Amino acid sequence: MSMPFYVAPEQQMKDKADYARKGIARGRSAVVLQYEGGILLVADNMSRTLHKISELYDRIGFAAVGRYPEFENLRLMGVRFADVRGYQFDRRDVSGRQLANIYAQTLGTVFSESLKPWEVEIVVAEVGDTADGDEIYRITFDGSIVDEQGFVAVGxxxxxxxxxxxxxxxxxAPLSAALNAATHALAHENGEARELEASNLEVAVLERSRHHRKFRRIHGSRLISLIEEGQRNNAANASGGANTTDDEADQD
Known part of the structure; x- marks a missing residue:
C-alpha cells in the first residue's frame, strides 16, 4: 500500500507564496502617488478595455496588477460593498480603510484555504479634503495590508x-511633474530604459477639488500634453542644474 504524500504546512505556504509572486512579476507595474491636487494612479497597460485602474466609490480608487479575472472579481466585490453600505447608511460611511480590510480578509482566506492563491496585488487609495487626509493601502496576495505614505509601486x-x-x-508636485516621475519609474522597470507612449499608459486621478465623485480618467490629447509638459519641465530643471554647476566652477 502506498504511503500518503505529506507536505509540511510551512512548505505549502512557501510554495503558494512563490507561485503567486512569480505570476505577479510576469506583468507590468502600476504606481500610485500623491500630487498637489490629490492622488495619481498610473499603470503600464496597452489594453483599452481591460482596466487596471478603476473607481470604487466617490473618493476611492483601485489599482491592481496580476491576473485580470481575479482582480476584476475583487473590484466588483468592492463596488458592491460600497454601494450597499452607502445606500443603507450614508455615503460618508464608506472608506478606503474598510475596503482595504475586506480585500485583505478575502485574499488571506483564499491564500490559506485554497490550493491555488490568487496572483494579484492591489492598491486602494482614498483622497482626503487635504493632503494629510489622503490614504493609500497596498494589499498583497496573502492578505497582508500596508498603509503606504506618499507613493507605492506594485507588480x-x-x-x-x-x-x-x-x-x-x-x-x-504639479500633475505633469508627478506623471513624469511615475512614467520615468515605469520606463526603467527592468533596468533598461524604454519609451512609454500615451497609448501604453492607463492614467487616472482622484482630484481633491472635484465635487462628489473625485475619480477622473486622463487620456487622449490631455494625457499627451501632460506627458510633454512634464518632459519639458524636467529637461529645463536638468539644464538649470547644469548651468548652476558651471557657474560655480567658473567662480572657483
Missing amino acids: GSSEQVGEILKDRFVAD
Whole structure:
C-alpha cells in the first residue's frame, strides 16, 4: 500500500507564496502617488478595455496588477460593498480603510484555504479634503495590508520601480511633474530604459477639488500634453542644474 504524500504546512505556504509572486512579476507595474491636487494612479497597460485602474466609490480608487479575472472579481466585490453600505447608511460611511480590510480578509482566506492563491496585488487609495487626509493601502496576495505614505509601486519589478520613484517623488508636485516621475519609474522597470507612449499608459486621478465623485480618467490629447509638459519641465530643471554647476566652477 502506498504511503500518503505529506507536505509540511510551512512548505505549502512557501510554495503558494512563490507561485503567486512569480505570476505577479510576469506583468507590468502600476504606481500610485500623491500630487498637489490629490492622488495619481498610473499603470503600464496597452489594453483599452481591460482596466487596471478603476473607481470604487466617490473618493476611492483601485489599482491592481496580476491576473485580470481575479482582480476584476475583487473590484466588483468592492463596488458592491460600497454601494450597499452607502445606500443603507450614508455615503460618508464608506472608506478606503474598510475596503482595504475586506480585500485583505478575502485574499488571506483564499491564500490559506485554497490550493491555488490568487496572483494579484492591489492598491486602494482614498483622497482626503487635504493632503494629510489622503490614504493609500497596498494589499498583497496573502492578505497582508500596508498603509503606504506618499507613493507605492506594485507588480512586476515593484521594488526597483519604487526605488526609482522615491528619488523623484515630491508630495506637492504639479500633475505633469508627478506623471513624469511615475512614467520615468515605469520606463526603467527592468533596468533598461524604454519609451512609454500615451497609448501604453492607463492614467487616472482622484482630484481633491472635484465635487462628489473625485475619480477622473486622463487620456487622449490631455494625457499627451501632460506627458510633454512634464518632459519639458524636467529637461529645463536638468539644464538649470547644469548651468548652476558651471557657474560655480567658473567662480572657483
